[in-house]
Amino acid sequence: MTSSIHDSSIRGFASDNYSGVHPEVLAALAAANGGHQVSYGEDQYTEELGRVIASHFGDIATIFPVFNGTGANVTALQSLLPRWGAVICANSAHINVDENGAPERVGSMKLLSVPTPDGKLTPELIDLEAWGWGDEHRAQPLAVSLTQSTELGTLYTLEELRAITAHAHGKGMRVHMDGARLSNAAAALGVGLGEMTTGTGIDILSLGGTKNGIMFGEGIVALTEGPAESMKYLRKMNMQLASKMRFISAQLLALYGTDLWRTSAAHANAMAARLSAAVQATDGVELVYPTESNGVFAALPNAVADRLRERFRFYDWDRAAGQVRWMCSFDTTEADVDSFVAALGEELAAR
Numbered sequence: 001m002t003s004s005i006h007d008s009s010i011r012g013f014a015s016d017n018y019s020g021v022h023p024e025v026l027a028a029l030a031a032a033n034g035g036h037q038v039s040y041g042e043d044q045y046t047e048e049l050g051r052v053i054a055s056h057f058g059d060i061a062t063i064f065p066v067f068n069g070t071g072a073n074v075t076a077l078q079s080l081l082p083r084w085g086a087v088i089c090a091n092s093a094h095i096n097v098d099e100n101g102a103p104e105r106v107g108s109m110k111l112l113s114v115p116t117p118d119g120k121l122t123p124e125l126i127d128l129e130a131w132g133w134g135d136e137h138r139a140q141p142l143a144v145s146l147t148q149s150t151e152l153g154t155l156y157t158l159e160e161l162r163a164i165t166a167h168a169h170g171k172g173m174r175v176h177m178d179g180a181r182l183s184n185a186a187a188a189l190g191v192g193l194g195e196m197t198t199g200t201g202i203d204i205l206s207l208g209g210t211k212n213g214i215m216f217g218e219g220i221v222a223l224t225e226g227p228a229e230s231m232k233y234l235r236k237m238n239m240q241l242a243s244k245m246r247f248i249s250a251q252l253l254a255l256y257g258t259d260l261w262r263t264s265a266a267h268a269n270a271m272a273a274r275l276s277a278a279v280q281a282t283d284g285v286e287l288v289y290p291t292e293s294n295g296v297f298a299a300l301p302n303a304v305a306d307r308l309r310e311r312f313r314f315y316d317w318d319r320a321a322g323q324v325r326w327m328c329s330f331d332t333t334e335a336d337v338d339s340f341v342a343a344l345g346e347e348l349a350a351r
């Protein structure tokens with residue numbers, strides 16, 4: 001019998017990747033085990049996942065399960081671009097700051113990033129880089145990538161998404177959505193996954209899994225035909241084709257084939273709202289961005305943050321500005337939040 005080697009009572013607010021696997025997902029993995037299934041995606045779990053994804057995103061949608069979010073983003077974007085293509089994104093986009101240059105180095109695309117006040121692009125911000133078509137000296141802006149919910153925990157409304165896709169399409173650019181936390185956004189806005197993507201004109205989506213309680217795996221969901229055709233080859237070239245794909249698909253099925261995606265994400269959002277309310281009621285700490293999904297961004301003295309961090313793990317967001325990020329997960333409890341808030345109060349009082 002194997003036993004844990006970690007202390008499972010240690011919990012924190014560092015990342016929604018720190019949490020474990022939702023018991024229903026673990027059970028789905030176990031249920032997918034045994035016997036033999038065709039490899040590389042010709043299995044029954046992947047076939048069923050295709051049906052579930054169509055029920056959310058419409059019959060046009062095709063899902064390509066992949067290992068991770070960086071792979072999903074790079075591969076999805078490559079499917080939209082020729083060799084000379086460029087992608088307009090926010091400065092704060094994960095593709096720009098947290099993927100070690102993979103879009104440029106592995107995907108061979110240029111990122112044209114623009115500053116935003118809150119992690120959100122607008123047609124006006126897009127236009128800062130949307131120019132120079134036909135000029136052989138400039139990488140051609142042919143795609144826009146936006147993140148929902150954003151890296152700063154903010155949300156695009158459906159109207160904002162529609163305005164962006166209409167604007168981008170009008171200029172001949174296609175739109176990718178990094179939906180690593182799409183479930184948090186849909187749960188927060190009270191809308192369906194398809195309503196927020198297919199319904200707003202998104203062309204291709206990186207669909208999250210890991211941050212919402214699965215062990216590993218994300219999906220690329222092509223919402224238009226062209227990208228779906230090239231994905232077959234790009235996914236393999238980018239080393240994102242899983243041989244035992246049934247185990248990624250079974251997890252995504254557990255999440256998206258039931259209401260688990262929404263209940264888990266809504267819970268994480270509710271815990272962030274609880275933490276955010278406490279922060280707003282506490283002197284000495286301030287919110288940096290509105291709390292709209294499962295992340296709380298706060299400003300407090302670095303020395304206080306450092307002492308608090310000895311009790312609960314979390315990351316600085318911008319050390320120079322004294323900003324930190326606190327993330328909530330599907331398994332964050334009210335008691336976790338309350339003890340964290342109590343510890344925050346103690347460390348602020350000890351200043």
Ligand SMILES: Cc1ncc(COP(=O)(O)O)c(C=O)c1O
Pocket residue numbers: 068069070071094147150151178180181210
């Ligand atoms: C917005 C966003 N996109 C994509 C990812 C996927 O990253 P990974 O390659 O670690 O799965 C993350 C993970 O932190 C993220 O926050």
